[in-house]
Every structure is written in C-alpha cells, then in structure tokens.
Amino acid sequence: MRNIYALNEYEVLRSDRCDTCGVCVKQCGYGVHYFDENHRLCVDEMKCVNCQRCVVFCHAHALKIIRNRNEMHHNDYWSERERKEIYKQATQSGILLSSMGSSQKQKCYFDHLMLNASQVTNPSIDPLREPMETKVFLGKKTRDVSRDENGKLILKDEAYLKLDVPILFSAMSLGAISYPAHKSILEAAKECNTYYNAGEGGLHPDFFKDKEHVIVQVASGRFGIEKKVLDACAAVEIKIGQGAKPGIGGHLPSNKNTEIVAKTRMIQQGSEAISPAPHHDIYSIEDLHQLVMLIKEATHYTKPVIVKVAAVHNISAITSGIARSGADIICIDGYRGGSGAAPTRIRDHVGIPIELAIASVDERLREEGLRDQVSLIASGGIRNSADVVKAIALGADAVSIGTAALVALGCHLCQNCHSGICNWGIATQREDLCARLNPQIGKQALVNLIRSWTYEIREIMGGMGINSIESLKGNRLMLAAVDLNEKECEILKVRYAGE
Amino acid sequence: MKREGEVRIPAGCAIAAIFSKDGHLVDGSRIITMIQTMHERSNGLGGGFVGYDIYPEYQDDYAIHMFFDDLTAKRTFESELFDKFKVFKYEEIPTRQNPGVVSSPLIWRYFVLPLEQRTMKEEENFMVATMLDINERIEGAYCFSMGKNMGVFKGVGYPEDLGDFYMLEKYQATCWIAHGRYPTNTPGWWGGAHPFSLLDMALVHNGEISSYDTNRKMLEMVGYKCSLQTDTEAIAYMIDDLTRHHGFTLEECAHILAAPFWSEIEKMEDGQKNYYTYLRKNFADYLICGPFSIIVGFKDGIMALNDRCKLRSLVMAENESTLYLASEESAIRALKEDVDKISCIRASEAVIYKRGEKHA
Structure with a gap:
C-alpha cells in the first residue's frame, strides 16, 4: 500500500x-x-x-x-x-529501520558529572611544562612476580595492546562503511598509535601489512575469518553484541554487498549478508571460553582476545563471566552506540546507558578480584574529550569512538546509512559516492580530532594534578554529581557536588 | 564533626629523620629539635614520631601501642589480646603533662608474641590482620604501632609538644622519623596523626595524592581496607603489598610508586626499558600521582622518596655516621652537625639506606 x-x-x-x-x-x-x-x-x-x-x-x-x-x-x-x-x-x-545511534532524548549521565581540579592543597600540573602521560595498556596484568636464580625479575608477560591515547576506533564493517572510510581510520590509527577495528566484515587484503594497528572481529556470521586474517592483526575481538541492537544479528542488504565487500567477507556478491542473532557455537558462557581459547591457540597466545558485548541489564554478572572465560579485554557498548542499520525499536529501547554500565562493571570486577585480569573499553556515544575523561574516571581503561570518527570524516548524522546512499562517501558502496572521500584528507581529519582531544585530556588531567592517565582510571573522587538522585549516585559511586 | 576515616582530609606537613648508619644510638631530643625548627609547617593538629631499636629488652616481641577512648575499650581489647597472645609486659606509656597536648586518650603498650606457632610470613599476616581487625571492630580501641623493637608516638598537637609529652629524650634509637601535620580540617583524633605503621614499617608523608581513589580501589580489591581515608594509609598499604606480598625490593617499589616518565623510559637501553615497561604496565594502579615526599622506616633501614615532578620539598645531608632528611634545610642546620653539603632529593629517585649495606 x-x-x-x-x-x-x-x-x-x-x-x-x-x-x-x-x-x-x-x-x-x-x-x-x-x-x-x-x-x-x-x-x-x-x-x-x-x-x-x-x-x-x-x-x-x-x-x-x-x-x-x-x-x-x-x-x-x-x-x-x-x-x-x-x-x-x-x-x-x-520492522522500522534506523541507522546510527539512538536519537531519542534520554538522560545522558555524562552531562550530570562535573570534573574536579586542584586548588591550593595540591598543585595543578601544567601540561606545557611537565610530561602528561596518556599511554594505556590493554590486557591482563601480570601480578605474579617471579625471579631467576640471581634474583633478577623475569619479565614474562601476557599479550597486550599498547596505545598512546586512551581512544580506539570502534568496529565498523566494510559494507556498513566504505573502503576509503576504512582506509582513513586505519591510517589515522597508525599515526596516532592506536587501533583500527575492521568490524565483522573481514579485513581487506590491502590492510594486512598494517597488522600492528588492526583489530579483527569474529562475529556471529564469521565473515572473512581465516588463519591469514587472524595472523594479520594485533588483537581479535569476539563480537557478541553491539549497543545499537543488543540481542539481534545483522543484515547487510544485497545492494551494499558489492564485489569488494563480498570478497572481503568471503561470500557471494549481491547476496543478503545475514549475521545470526547468537553465535551458534556460543549458547552459554562455557562455550565462550572455548572460542576464546580456540582463538588463542590459533594465534599462539601472542594476541589479546577482546569480547564485545552490549550494555544490558545484567551487564556486571555477564562481564564477570567473560573475565573468567579467558578474555583479556572486554568492550562494553552502551545503548547510544551506532549501527549501519538497526530496527528502530531495538535501537531506541534495548540496553542501558554506558555510564551506569561501566561504573557497575568496574565495581563488580573489583569485588570479584578480577579487575586486573581484564581491561575495559567503554563505547557508545562518546562525544568529546570530557566524555573520555569521565568514562575513564568511572572505571574504563579506554574508550572507542565510532560516530565521532564518522562525523570527523564529514558525516552529518542524517542517519540514513541503511539506504546505502551516503553523499559523504562514508556509509555507501556506490563507487561514485565512495570516490568523494579522500583517505588522505579523511586520515588527517581523524588525526586532528584525536590530537585535539588528547590536548584537552592533558589539560583536564593537569588541572586535576594527575600526570598519568592510569591514575585516573576508576578515580571517582574526580567526579561530582549534579542533578542525579541518590540511587544514581550510588550506582555511579560518585559523590554529589558539594558533598 | 566527622572523624578521620569518615571524611577525607587533605593536609600539608613537615617531615624529618635521623638515621644512624653505623648503628649508634641517638636520643629523641635531636629529632624534636629538627621538627620544632619547622614549626611553621604544622598547625597544631597532629604530629608524631617513630623510633627504631628503642626496646632492646623486648626486641623479639611485637610492641603493640594502643589508644583507648575509655576503659571499656581497653578491657575488650585486653580480653581478646590475652586469648591470642603471650603478653610479656604491658604498661601505660609514660607521658608528662604538656600545655600544648590536651584531651589525650589512654595510651598503653603491650609486648607480645602470638600463642600459636606459625611461619614467619604467616605470623606477619596474622599480626596485620589481627590489629587491623581490632581497629575496625573494637569501638574506641586503636592500634597505632605493632612492630618489633620499634614504636610510634603520635597525637594531636604540635610535634615538639608531643615529643615532650611522650618524653622521647628518654628513648635511644638508631633511627628517628618525625612528622608535623597541617590538616585543612580539624580531625581531632589521635589515630589520624602520622607516622602510619604496619609491622616494622612506619611511614610519614607530606602531600596530597591525586591518584588516591585509583590506588584505594586497587588496595581494596586485594584485601586492604582503607578505613582512615588518608594518603599515608594508602601509600603504606601499597608498600606493604608490593614488598611483603609481591616480594619487590624497596628500589623496585620506588620504581613502581614513582615510575619514570615514558619519555625517559623510551630513551633507555633495552634491558632497562623492558624492566620499567613491565613494572608500569602491570602495576599502573600503584603509581602515585600528585605531590608527595615520604620517609619510610623499616628494620635497619630507611627510604626517602619524592613524587615524579618534585612537587614537595625534601632535602638530605650526611656524614660518616648519620643520614639526615627533612622538608627544610633549616631543620638539619639546627642540629649544628658537621655534614657534607645539603642536597635536594631528586624527583622519583629513591634514597635508600640499609645498615650494613652500601647505599643504593
């Protein structure tokens, strides 16, 4: 009709x-x-x-x-x-379809958290004069100290990721976004010494050479996963869910499944690329353990394994289970996270805010004594450097950005990615449209963005008298709540402003 | 008014130490002279001392120093103590009246050994757990010193007044460490003063650390309870955890607490670079940010350490027999000792002396 x-x-x-x-x-x-x-x-x-x-x-x-x-x-x-x-x-x-993150007006906890600064009793530190460190390691911490017969420390360590900035790029598949968008992000990750995440659509062969900066994803569709790809990355991410559509799979429409997308995914060109809702080999936590170990075996324990989940109601118990399943890093995606296409009702109504999720997960992992066994990446709606600082102070080790990166590439958030037509050359596979995004310029825009945020993070840290970002992790004394109720403060473990 | 532990109170301070390198004994009047010289750096709301080798006649027993708010607390404590320990001697710690020291609690000491035989390590764990549990549980009882052949003397008041109150000139020690406090609030509680002590380690600290919450959460995860909410308590627990549980040396401990900057690490040769990277990566939440100068005493040794940016003053001087440390040069000059030049302790470079060993 x-x-x-x-x-x-x-x-x-x-x-x-x-x-x-x-x-x-x-x-x-x-x-x-x-x-x-x-x-x-x-x-x-x-x-x-x-x-x-x-x-x-x-x-x-x-x-x-x-x-x-x-x-x-x-x-x-x-x-x-x-x-x-x-x-x-x-x-x-x-089913109504939407793209990118929820556009609904819902409470944003970041906007209710104020940051601290030093006055009198403790000097602020000037980042222009003193070193201000934003380097972050993601992975298990080795707390069992061992020594050789001469008493020298044995520096045996677990596999880890090392980032110059506490910001990674979120997983976005080739298919959801274009080749030049991928190239821009990868090049920027190289320049900023952080990581590009290929998303669930496999890794394009052009990017194999940059494996030190690549994270590949094993998602429920298992698109484009083979030994060659597992060898061409710094870390492997098992994607269980994403914030925009927790609990459901993915669907790349046939019109976006062009030759390059199909080859990278190892599927037939022009077919509908469906990712099932669950991994059909993971129906429970013990199955996840097996997949984590399988990937570790396949990569000879040289790469950390990330497990990405959407922030849902029982997130702290879920992450505690994941931490016990051998994963080195857990990425938690809040309900504001984006997507190339998601059912509107799911996107707008399923999941919980990332701020509450991170706070309760950090707390639970500490109660269980597991926090040093796993690193946390927070994602889903990180808009600026203040959000980054707040997410880290709430307990994340690092954040990842998707939407913010696309906006830096020119995206104007019309949220019509699922149409496959993107006049900015980002969320499209149409050759004439893809040609509009110059990866050189795209890379520079992303590098500029990451650098600007890093400068701002350093200024904020300096004001707090903190010169290593690792001393900000979970440091909730640096946060004060405004216009939140007692329960919210209790979950965030943040004191009310003036308290 | 909230007590220490119910509220977090930032404080500025003066710290000082006399360490006898050859083991000769120094009486407590010397350290009082030092800390008195820095009177301006305290505000009368806290001070304290620790002396090592002061109880030679009970050198193998744990010397438990206790504050009691009232006799009920004392009785409760003693009934528990006598159940678990052999008590060789107990007495009120001798004090004299000083107009600057008012409303003191009951102050007692007990020389004890646990009744049950354990390995050294288990015995230490037992001592720490028992004393922290008493502080947590018995209302009005607070153990502020539990090492062997050493003792903490502290309270509310100016440090020199407290030194007089405790009659420190009557004690002979191989190492004295002192602290004068300048808290921003009025804690008014004797337990909150420095030094903070755990077994034979005692720590004084000047500064306000901005990494407190990160450090605290890590400590609570591994089983410590930061009940005083002070930086000093957190730093002491971190040193305790790193040395006693992880087996790090004090040098390694300093490399973790005040780690070199990445910009310096990147210039090091590979062996050094890997060593520091290993420590920073795995023990990042033990890193202390923000200003601090600390002096840590332990059996037969002492360590002084400044923060990574040298945001708090700390100077040292030495001669053949003695090492002096102080927040201000004046405190060392006041002793009129013949010392080599007085020098600043450099940012994040630990000064460590162990009797019988060349200094690191």
Missing part, C-alpha cells in the same frame, strides 16, 4: 543567490535536486534526508534545509514521530 500520509520531512529553500550552476544536482545521490526538461532547477523534497551535502557544496550559499514547517495536530503524547511511524507501518508493514 502506498503511504499517502507521508510528507516530506524537510523543506529545501533556495535563495535568489542561486546561479543554477548545478552542483547540488551532481552532489545529491538521492536525486533531490534536478533539472527539468526546460533546464529549470527543481527540487523533490520527498527524497531529502537532510545530509547537508548540497548546502556545504553550494558556492553561492543559496541553500537552506529546514524541518517541514507543516504542523500536525499538536499532541504531547502522540508525537508527530509516533503517528508517522504508525502510518508507515500501516501502509507498508514491517
């Missing part, structure tokens, strides 16, 4: 500064702008997703995109969005 109720979401306003040069026509992959048979510049607003590509590229600054000013009958409960979604499902039937 045709959705006769559908309205254009946006209005495209063109001022008289327009000289009809036609750049907007060329730039819009959705066909919003077009010349009619009389060579008049026209607009099909129904197709507009507000990705801002035409606005940015209009040399005359003649374009503006605004929300459709038409107002439906006002109702605070039955919002326009609710009604539009019902119209859509009533006429077309099916």
Whole structure:
C-alpha cells in the first residue's frame, strides 16, 4: 500500500543567490535536486534526508534545509514521530529501520558529572611544562612476580595492546562503511598509535601489512575469518553484541554487498549478508571460553582476545563471566552506540546507558578480584574529550569512538546509512559516492580530532594534578554529581557536588 | 564533626629523620629539635614520631601501642589480646603533662608474641590482620604501632609538644622519623596523626595524592581496607603489598610508586626499558600521582622518596655516621652537625639506606 500520509520531512529553500550552476544536482545521490526538461532547477523534497551535502557544496550559499514547517495536530503524547511511524507501518508493514545511534532524548549521565581540579592543597600540573602521560595498556596484568636464580625479575608477560591515547576506533564493517572510510581510520590509527577495528566484515587484503594497528572481529556470521586474517592483526575481538541492537544479528542488504565487500567477507556478491542473532557455537558462557581459547591457540597466545558485548541489564554478572572465560579485554557498548542499520525499536529501547554500565562493571570486577585480569573499553556515544575523561574516571581503561570518527570524516548524522546512499562517501558502496572521500584528507581529519582531544585530556588531567592517565582510571573522587538522585549516585559511586 | 576515616582530609606537613648508619644510638631530643625548627609547617593538629631499636629488652616481641577512648575499650581489647597472645609486659606509656597536648586518650603498650606457632610470613599476616581487625571492630580501641623493637608516638598537637609529652629524650634509637601535620580540617583524633605503621614499617608523608581513589580501589580489591581515608594509609598499604606480598625490593617499589616518565623510559637501553615497561604496565594502579615526599622506616633501614615532578620539598645531608632528611634545610642546620653539603632529593629517585649495606 502506498503511504499517502507521508510528507516530506524537510523543506529545501533556495535563495535568489542561486546561479543554477548545478552542483547540488551532481552532489545529491538521492536525486533531490534536478533539472527539468526546460533546464529549470527543481527540487523533490520527498527524497531529502537532510545530509547537508548540497548546502556545504553550494558556492553561492543559496541553500537552506529546514524541518517541514507543516504542523500536525499538536499532541504531547502522540508525537508527530509516533503517528508517522504508525502510518508507515500501516501502509507498508514491517520492522522500522534506523541507522546510527539512538536519537531519542534520554538522560545522558555524562552531562550530570562535573570534573574536579586542584586548588591550593595540591598543585595543578601544567601540561606545557611537565610530561602528561596518556599511554594505556590493554590486557591482563601480570601480578605474579617471579625471579631467576640471581634474583633478577623475569619479565614474562601476557599479550597486550599498547596505545598512546586512551581512544580506539570502534568496529565498523566494510559494507556498513566504505573502503576509503576504512582506509582513513586505519591510517589515522597508525599515526596516532592506536587501533583500527575492521568490524565483522573481514579485513581487506590491502590492510594486512598494517597488522600492528588492526583489530579483527569474529562475529556471529564469521565473515572473512581465516588463519591469514587472524595472523594479520594485533588483537581479535569476539563480537557478541553491539549497543545499537543488543540481542539481534545483522543484515547487510544485497545492494551494499558489492564485489569488494563480498570478497572481503568471503561470500557471494549481491547476496543478503545475514549475521545470526547468537553465535551458534556460543549458547552459554562455557562455550565462550572455548572460542576464546580456540582463538588463542590459533594465534599462539601472542594476541589479546577482546569480547564485545552490549550494555544490558545484567551487564556486571555477564562481564564477570567473560573475565573468567579467558578474555583479556572486554568492550562494553552502551545503548547510544551506532549501527549501519538497526530496527528502530531495538535501537531506541534495548540496553542501558554506558555510564551506569561501566561504573557497575568496574565495581563488580573489583569485588570479584578480577579487575586486573581484564581491561575495559567503554563505547557508545562518546562525544568529546570530557566524555573520555569521565568514562575513564568511572572505571574504563579506554574508550572507542565510532560516530565521532564518522562525523570527523564529514558525516552529518542524517542517519540514513541503511539506504546505502551516503553523499559523504562514508556509509555507501556506490563507487561514485565512495570516490568523494579522500583517505588522505579523511586520515588527517581523524588525526586532528584525536590530537585535539588528547590536548584537552592533558589539560583536564593537569588541572586535576594527575600526570598519568592510569591514575585516573576508576578515580571517582574526580567526579561530582549534579542533578542525579541518590540511587544514581550510588550506582555511579560518585559523590554529589558539594558533598 | 566527622572523624578521620569518615571524611577525607587533605593536609600539608613537615617531615624529618635521623638515621644512624653505623648503628649508634641517638636520643629523641635531636629529632624534636629538627621538627620544632619547622614549626611553621604544622598547625597544631597532629604530629608524631617513630623510633627504631628503642626496646632492646623486648626486641623479639611485637610492641603493640594502643589508644583507648575509655576503659571499656581497653578491657575488650585486653580480653581478646590475652586469648591470642603471650603478653610479656604491658604498661601505660609514660607521658608528662604538656600545655600544648590536651584531651589525650589512654595510651598503653603491650609486648607480645602470638600463642600459636606459625611461619614467619604467616605470623606477619596474622599480626596485620589481627590489629587491623581490632581497629575496625573494637569501638574506641586503636592500634597505632605493632612492630618489633620499634614504636610510634603520635597525637594531636604540635610535634615538639608531643615529643615532650611522650618524653622521647628518654628513648635511644638508631633511627628517628618525625612528622608535623597541617590538616585543612580539624580531625581531632589521635589515630589520624602520622607516622602510619604496619609491622616494622612506619611511614610519614607530606602531600596530597591525586591518584588516591585509583590506588584505594586497587588496595581494596586485594584485601586492604582503607578505613582512615588518608594518603599515608594508602601509600603504606601499597608498600606493604608490593614488598611483603609481591616480594619487590624497596628500589623496585620506588620504581613502581614513582615510575619514570615514558619519555625517559623510551630513551633507555633495552634491558632497562623492558624492566620499567613491565613494572608500569602491570602495576599502573600503584603509581602515585600528585605531590608527595615520604620517609619510610623499616628494620635497619630507611627510604626517602619524592613524587615524579618534585612537587614537595625534601632535602638530605650526611656524614660518616648519620643520614639526615627533612622538608627544610633549616631543620638539619639546627642540629649544628658537621655534614657534607645539603642536597635536594631528586624527583622519583629513591634514597635508600640499609645498615650494613652500601647505599643504593
């Protein structure tokens, strides 16, 4: 049934500064702008997703995109969005799809945590004059000290990752995002001495040579996993779930399954690439242990194994189980985490905020005496350097960023990745669109972002009188709560401001 | 008003030490002179001393120093003590009246050995566990010293007044360490003063560490209870854990607590680089950030250590027989001893002396 109720979401306003040069026509992959048979510049607003590509590229600054000013009958409960979604499902039937992280207005705990600084009793440290260390190790800590017959320490250690900054790039598959986006992120990870995560779509052969900076993912679809790939990485991540869609699998639509994607995933081109909801060899925690050990055997115990899970209600018990299953690093993805495509209801309603998850997981792992056996990566909605500092003070060893990295590459968060059309060349496999993202420029943007955040983190740490980021880990005295209730403070283990 | 342990109280301080390298005995008046010279660095809200080799007649027994709020606490403590230990002697610690020292608790000492035979290591664990448990459990009883042939004397007041109160001039020691406190709040509790002691280790500290919560959480995970919420307590537990449980030497311990910066480590040759990387990677949550100068006393030895940026003063001087340490040069000058030049202890470089060994 045709959705006769559908309205254009946006209005495209063109001022008289327009000289009809036609750049907007060329730039819009959705066909919003077009010349009619009389060579008049026209607009099909129904197709507009507000990705801002035409606005940015209009040399005359003649374009503006605004929300459709038409107002439906006002109702605070039955919002326009609710009604539009019902119209859509009533006429077309099916699961609503969305992309990237939840856009719903929900409480953000980061915004209720204030940071500390030194005054009088303890000097702040000037990062311009004194060393300010942001180096982080991820993996098990060796606390059993052994010595040789001369009493010298034996420096035997577990496999680990070493990062110059406490920020990794989140897993995003080749398929969900483009080759040039992958190349940009990998090159930036190399330059910043951190890690690129290939995501569940396998590792493109071009990237095998940079294995010191690559994390590969073993997900439920097992796409692109073979010995060669396990050898071409610094760490292997078992993906159990992701914050945008805990408990469900993945689906790369056939139109995004192009030649390069298919080859990397080792599947047939143009097929629907489905990742099952669970790993069919992991129905319980003891099965996870076997997979962890299998990967360790296959990589001769030279690489740490990461287990990535979505932050769900029972997250502290889950992570405690994972820590006992041999994993070296646990990545916890909060409900604001992104996705190339996720059912809207799942994305917006399943999971818990990363701040609460990290705080309770850190606490539980300490109670169980397991915290030094495993490192924690927090992800899912990290927006800026202050979020990074807060996540670490809540108990994470490091964070990973996905959405922030894509925004640095030009993403304007139109959240339409599942269409496969991305005018910024990021979430697309269309060759003409991919060509728009220059990996050299993309890399530089990401390097600039990571460096800027690092400078800011150093300033914040200096103010606190902390000159090694490892002394910030779980240091909740550096956080104060504002506008949170007692229960929230109790879970976050943070004192109220002024307390 | 909240007591120490119920609230975290930052404090500035003065610290000083006299260490006899050849084992000759020094009476307590000398260390009082040193700490008195730095009067300005204290504010009358805490001070204390530790002396080593002060109880030669009971040198093989644990000397338990106790504060009691009242007789009930004392009776409860003693009934437990007599159950588990052979008590060779117990007495009130002699004191004299000093106008600067008021509202003192009951102060007693007990020379004891556990009734049950254990290996040395097990016995030490038992001593620590028993005394910390008493502090935790028996209301109004607080053990502030438990080493062999050593003792802590501390309280609320200016350190020189407390030294007079405890009549320290009557004690002869091979090592004296002193502390004058400048807390920002009024803790008003004798147990909160320094030194903080565990077995024969005693620690004084000047500074406020910004890594406190990270250090505390690690300590609580491995079984310590940071009930005083002071930096000093946390640092003492870390040293105890690293040396007694992990078997690190004091040098290694200093390399963990005040680790060199990565920028320095990267310039080292491979052996050194791997050593420091191993320590920093695996013991990162023992790293102390923020300003501190500490003096740690232990049987037959002493260690002084400054933070990684040298944010607190600490100077040293020595001659043939003695090593002097103090927050300020004036404290050493006041002794009018013939010493070599007075020098600053460098950031994160531990000064360690062990009697009978060349200094590291």
